[in-house]
Amino acid sequence: MKAVVPQASLLEALQHVVRAVPTSSPLPVMSGMHLHFRRERLTLSASNGILSIRADIPLPSGTNRTQEGSLVVPARYFADIVRKLSAPQVELGLTEPFTLLIRAGGGFYRLCGADPDLFPEQPASGASPWLLTLPNALLKSLIRQVAFAASASDTRPLLTGVWCRCDGGRLILTATDSIRFASGSSLLPPERASGSFEAVIPAKGLNELARLLHDEQGETAIAAHDGHIVFSTANLTLGCALLHGSYPPVDKLVPRSFAAEVTVGKLPMLQAIERVTLLAGEGCVVHLRMMPAAGNDLSRQNRSGTDNGHDGTSIISGERGTIIELLSRSAEIGDVREEILVEQSNGEPLTISFNGKYMADILRAMEGTAVRLRFTSKLAPLAAEPAEPHPSALYLLTPIRTAI
């Protein structure tokens, strides 16, 4: 049994599949990679119990003397060897007892494998009760906008997932870790909008999927069955166990009315938040203050030596309108004040404090060049969304109570 494959395609497939290999496993065979030789293709697959990834490498007909056969090999050794190979073609062979032969250039490798029957079953991507096909670019963009907000802690397992709903011709993804909340949606083309579906998909699985979808032109077929969801695109398949339970009714969190609203450039806001967070200490507490832009450079300079340096006047000279002031302070290290000119504002000036890292995550995930921030009170979640007529995403961030 023998197959000749280009080193580049083998390496690409390996680098995708190896991400599903568990770093440590009580069962050695689980930290292996499953290889399945067929006449027309070689299939690599791996699984860590939650996530499984499978890659097909088509074999040119005629050049390969492959009958069917399979084995499990030590995944990281296999990936490391293929990564270092300098020959353009790699010859893979299978011999008894469960040994993989690799030949490339002047090198000849034998990797001790294991019985493929001990390897866990892979979820099939065959017929299923629910099937949807989406453009890769859309799927990737929705994941990127939402999945970051899922919880990283296992205290509430359901919050480590992304709540995906498909109903009424719209696909909605929602995630929250109970401090921040992200929701993104997209209208589906009418021919794709049949049937309804709801599931909580582990955010880790979706983030891996977004990595796999580098062909933005392609499409991904989605099938769900037996508590699993399977995404198939080109020669790659990603399977993921769904999370059980009913997702909390987070839609109720979205405030219906706001006391104030500002629109600012997304990049200046993100960069200022990142800088201010540097001095915000461990709690990352950043204070935001809406205030009228007044004062000028001269008055500020004269006062810069005063005790707190934050004297309530703008340092953006000559501007009139509203500014956002971001403040933070780290004991014994220093403090910072950043000012951002507001493009548009409504409502009463206010002060609110929040986690600067979380706000930066939201701004990084958001699409568009400007962001609309809406405030209810200093204790209610602030809302952020792209400043477009029909924003496709909404973000909420719970404030931090402070003395200021």
Place this chain on the structure above:
Amino acid sequence: MKAVVPQASLLEALQHVVRAVPTSSPLPVMSGMHLHFRRERLTLSASNGILSIRADIPLPSGTNRTQEGSLVVPARYFADIVRKLSAPQVELGLTEPFTLLIRAGGGFYRLCGADPDLFPEQPASGASPWLLTLPNALLKSLIRQVAFAASASDTRPLLTGVWCRCDGGRLILTATDSIRFASGSSLLPPERASGSFEAVIPAKGLNELARLLHDEQGETAIAAHDGHIVFSTANLTLGCALLHGSYPPVDKLVPRSFAAEVTVGKLPMLQAIERVTLLAGEGCVVHLRMMPAAGNDLSRQNRSGTDNGHDGTSIISGERGTIIELLSRSAEIGDVREEILVEQSNGEPLTISFNGKYMADILRAMEGTAVRLRFTSKLAPLAAEPAEPHPSALYLLTPIRTAI
């Protein structure tokens, strides 16, 4: 006191100097960065006791209202803030009590500093008993060829250094960790070859110096005094405490006669060593065998299913001459055989075993496209050098005793 500097030059200087800041220090002021404002320049410096780095930023005359003044600021906070600034110009000011003011764009920072008098003295680069000026490219190349071989362990502190000698118009650098040995030398232009000097310089200091020397066109002035060596180039100065003691007479290790010699391409040899080392287990034991190239592809295929797969015949088909065979084996994982066609060979075929990682380090450090390997016996150090008429470097590697 105030200075306006371009963000890019400030960041570049900071990134050099911050490398000398200790990650943790019993004295907080030691993990700070010293800033010295003068009318015509701003000087940043840091020191970890062994190594000190100083950068000068020239200030454009007229635009800066700077009198003399200095303070010590938290180094990493300062570097992080400057890295994140998006404004092209940064205004730095100094205020009481030891506070650094940073203003850029709409941002205004105050960093709490410390008394500069508590900061350790920097070695001066003034008049000194020994002075040599070298082109940066030459200095960098010598360091890169030799310093990697110094010991990383403090068991024999002197071996963590590089033995530098300047005598008879030649500069010689030597390093060893007692398993491997590297030596590189360069003839000095006659006008630079006056005087003789000898010192053991910490390899860490030289590696930092090589990083600083990115301007390959420039020159570096070297001065030694009071147990310190000081390297000065453009606006950067690196000072380093010398190691005390007399370096072991390692020159005696160099074998005078050899039983065999082969010349191989450096890149194919390096790549093969790296691959073979992947399966060499924790000890990185790689076996090298010189042997005649014979046999052909067909005979090998028939035998590839035999017990050890290493049947003494070449897999480079149709070639006649000598080959180098590299072998390694990792229990329960697998084994590998790599073959490299030899460009030139002399002497008796032999077998020798060595640490594959160490051999790869040697090949990576070596200049030129081909390497000449010389062997005395399987128990004596093997010698490697660039296959040139007058090689500028010599490497030795102590073999590992094995049963094979």
